[in-house]
Amino acid sequence: MKGSVIKYDKDDIDTDVILPGPYLKIHDYGELAKHAMEGLDKDFHKRVKPGDFIVAGRNFGCGSSREHAPIALSYSGIKAVLALSFARIFYRNAVDGAFLLPIEIEENAYKDISDSDFLEIDISKNEIKNLTKNKTYKMKPFPELVGKIISAGGLFNYKP
Amino acid sequence: MTKTLFEKIWNSHLIDEQDGRSLLYIDRHLVHEVTSPQAFDGLRMNKRKVRRPDLTFATMDHNVPTNNRSLPIVDQTSAMQIQALERNCKEFGIQLFDINSPNQGIVHVIGPELGITLPGTTIVCGDSHTSTQGAFGAFAFGIGTSDVEHVLATQCIWMEKPNTFEIKIEGKRKNPHAVTAKDIILSIIREIGTGGGVGCVFEYKGEVVSEFSMEQRMTICNMSIEGGARAGLVAPDEKTFQYLKGRRYIPKNYDEYVEYWKENLKTDSGAKFDKSFTICTDKIVPQVSWGTNPAMTVDVTGSVPFAEEYAKGNPEEEKAANRALQYMGLKPGTPITDITVDRVFIGSCTNSRLEDLIEASTIVKGKKVSPKVRAMIVPGSQNVKKQAEEIGLDKIFKDAGFEWRESGCSMCLGMNPDILATGERCASTSNRNFEGRQGTGGRTHLVSPVMAAAASIYGHFVDVREMDLN
Numbered sequence: 001m002k003g004s005v006i007k008y009d010k011d012d013i014d015t016d017v018i019l020p021g022p023y024l025k026i027h028d029y030g031e032l033a034k035h036a037m038e039g040l041d042k043d044f045h046k047r048v049k050p051g052d053f054i055v056a057g058r059n060f061g062c063g064s065s066r067e068h069a070p071i072a073l074s075y076s077g078i079k080a081v082l083a084l085s086f087a088r089i090f091y092r093n094a095v096d097g098a099f100l101l102p103i104e105i106e107e108n109a110y111k112d113i114s115d116s117d118f119l120e121i122d123i124s125k126n127e128i129k130n131l132t133k134n135k136t137y138k139m140k141p142f143p144e145l146v147g148k149i150i151s152a153g154g155l156f157n158y159k160p
Numbered sequence: 161m162t163k164t165l166f167e168k169i170w171n172s173h174l175i176d177e178q179d180g181r182s183l184l185y186i187d188r189h190l191v192h193e194v195t196s197p198q199a200f201d202g203l204r205m206n207k208r209k210v211r212r213p214d215l216t217f218a219t220m221d222h223n224v225p226t227n228n229r230s231l232p233i234v235d236q237t238s239a240m241q242i243q244a245l246e247r248n249c250k251e252f253g254i255q256l257f258d259i260n261s262p263n264q265g266i267v268h269v270i271g272p273e274l275g276i277t278l279p280g281t282t283i284v285c286g287d288s289h290t291s292t293q294g295a296f297g298a299f300a301f302g303i304g305t306s307d308v309e310h311v312l313a314t315q316c317i318w319m320e321k322p323n324t325f326e327i328k329i330e331g332k333r334k335n336p337h338a339v340t341a342k343d344i345i346l347s348i349i350r351e352i353g354t355g356g357g358v359g360c361v362f363e364y365k366g367e368v369v370s371e372f373s374m375e376q377r378m379t380i381c382n383m384s385i386e387g388g389a390r391a392g393l394v395a396p397d398e399k400t401f402q403y404l405k406g407r408r409y410i411p412k413n414y415d416e417y418v419e420y421w422k423e424n425l426k427t428d429s430g431a432k433f434d435k436s437f438t439i440c441t442d443k444i445v446p447q448v449s450w451g452t453n454p455a456m457t458v459d460v461t462g463s464v465p466f467a468e469e470y471a472k473g474n475p476e477e478e479k480a481a482n483r484a485l486q487y488m489g490l491k492p493g494t495p496i497t498d499i500t501v502d503r504v505f506i507g508s509c510t511n512s513r514l515e516d517l518i519e520a521s522t523i524v525k526g527k528k529v530s531p532k533v534r535a536m537i538v539p540g541s542q543n544v545k546k547q548a549e550e551i552g553l554d555k556i557f558k559d560a561g562f563e564w565r566e567s568g569c570s571m572c573l574g575m576n577p578d579i580l581a582t583g584e585r586c587a588s589t590s591n592r593n594f595e596g597r598q599g600t601g602g603r604t605h606l607v608s609p610v611m612a613a614a615a616s617i618y619g620h621f622v623d624v625r626e627m628d629l630n
Contacts, residue, residue, distance in 0.1 A: 010483075011476060012354050012453050016594040021575035024194050025223065025237035039596045057476060059355035059388065062453075063592060064573075065195065065288040067304035085358060088390055089288060093304035143320060145179035155306055155318075156202070160178055 003051035007115040014063035033075035050077035061090025074099035098154035109137035162428035187281035191218040193245040195286030199309035200248040213253040226565035265541020265567040268292035268509040275407025279396040295377035297396035323434035325360035329368040331441040338625040341376035342608035346447040357389030375515040386454040449606040451484035466492040503586040504616040507538030508572035511589035516609040523613035529561035530619030536563040538570040587615040
């Protein structure tokens with residue numbers, strides 16, 4: 001999995017800025033995608049390309065339980081969010097619907113990765129390669145069941 | 161072996177354990193119009209039924225207008241979501257408290273009010289503030305739409321067992337009418353941070369928690385999620401049992417349940433928590449948030465902080481504080497009591513119950529809302545509204561110049577007609593001061609109901625300890 005980085009040097013990116021409340025009435029996922037990150041970055045929609053990754057700080061996705069948040073990111077092309085930590089409901093929603101990969105990274109990777117860097121993520125090795133900076137970082141492995149749900153393509157495809 | 165209250169509830173609902181995760185049985189599922197439509201679509205697509213419609217309850221609260229209910233809903237997308245919930249409940253045989261029901265209201269207000277929320281149970285809802293209902297000694301937590309579908313279909317949920325986090329609230333408040341449960345939970349979040357409880361379930365303990373009314377316990381449990389915890393708990397006691405007695409959906413042999421709860425629903429002495437935090441309430445004063453997350457809060461006697469002072473040497477915190485100051489349009493060093501407000505909102509699942517309205521009315525009675533302020537009261541449920549009207553609170557508020565509304569989430573989350581205009585500043589009894597939460601560009605200051613009421617009269621924040629609250 002390869003893609004470019006859109007970096008937000010910020011903790012506590014909440015679901016109200018990832019997908020503001022007024023858009024919770026929209027059922028068309030493509031339409032939702034147009035408003036992804038609108039509360040924080042009005043230009044996100046113009047900038048994001050299929051396959052991109054978001055890199056952010058602690059407690060990404062805090063706040064509301066709206067699954068619209070990972071859906072909007074996913075349908076705008078985001079394949080993974082790399083953050084120092086995640087709020088638990090966002091993390092679950094991302095995994096359950098197989099919308100995107102919530103990847104926990106370490107402080108050194110967070111500091112090192114810059115906006116627009118090109119990364120290659122290898123989940124089987126728990127490894128992130130920064131192809132721009134020619135560096136390799138570790139990612140925190142997914143818990144066993146999370147890994148299985150991800151491989152199955154979401155909660156409803158997963159058979160215990 | 162000694163166990164915490166949370167571990168006891170967890171163990172009694174455990175169905176299976178695999179791959180480090182547990183399958184947990186769910187006793188009550190509450191459903192609202194915003195996070196459920198795709199879940200019902202999923203059921204239909206896969207030809208599945210709702211496994212326990214008798215344990216599932218629905219209402220509409222997020223989208224509903226809070227003005228005249230006899231008029232049609234202007235916003236078509238809201239109207240469609242509301243109609244979809246009506247259709248889905250009918251098709252799947254779920255009890256719905258619809259927009260005209262005397263039991264309609266914010267889902268976390270009506271759960272307890274109708275006796276759907278019971279001690280020792282597991283409760284889920286597609287809403288993060290489900291944590292409110294932990295006040296009854298239930299493990300109550302918010303879920304997303306995929307999990308809503310999963311619970312509708314199976315009545316259970318996969319989870320990783322959360323850690324336990326004890327929060328002891330000690331001391332003696334000099335003026336409990338002025339220094340409220342809201343001020344205490346804001347103080348706790350200020351100390352532990354917005355991510356302090358990630359992966360944990362809080363159990364609130366200590367003498368202050370015992371003294372708290374059920375409404376006050378709901379306020380602190382409600383904002384557990386703002387401290388990062390999925391849920392908050394208070395062990396049930398005589399107040400809990402009395403509150404629920406006689407309510408509509410409690411079990412028939414209620415007294416037998418009470419005996420069981422008394423025996424089983426408490427943390428054993430000596431039981432170990434994964435984390436612990438103690439707050440002393442002696443010196444807590446009324447709180448006002450100044451920034452864009454609930455941890456960005458100061459004493460009403462303080463000033464808007466300088467970014468570097470708030471950040472305590474952490475460059476990322478400093479950046480966040482600068483951004484928050486800019487968004488909020490505040491100058492560091494400004495005394496909190498110099499901040500003027502345009503709007504006052506008393507409502508939301510944090511502070512819209514009868515006791516909240518009674519407390520706010522003691523401030524407002526016989527006074528007038530500042531001509532520069534637009535103020536509204538949005539009762540948490542139609543039952544709260546009715547009870548308030550029976551004791552004349554509507555008259556007190558309306559005479560003062562408040563708008564007296566129908567129940568719903570209203571201005572807490574900016575997805576119905578009640579929103580702030582860009583740049584408008586609001587004293588709000590809700591739970592989140594995130595950017596854009598109450599409307600694009602809106603500026604939220606989180607406060608208690610008495611603090612919001614006082615701000616409506618003076619047009620700026622005041623220290624309610626200086627007012628006559630009897």
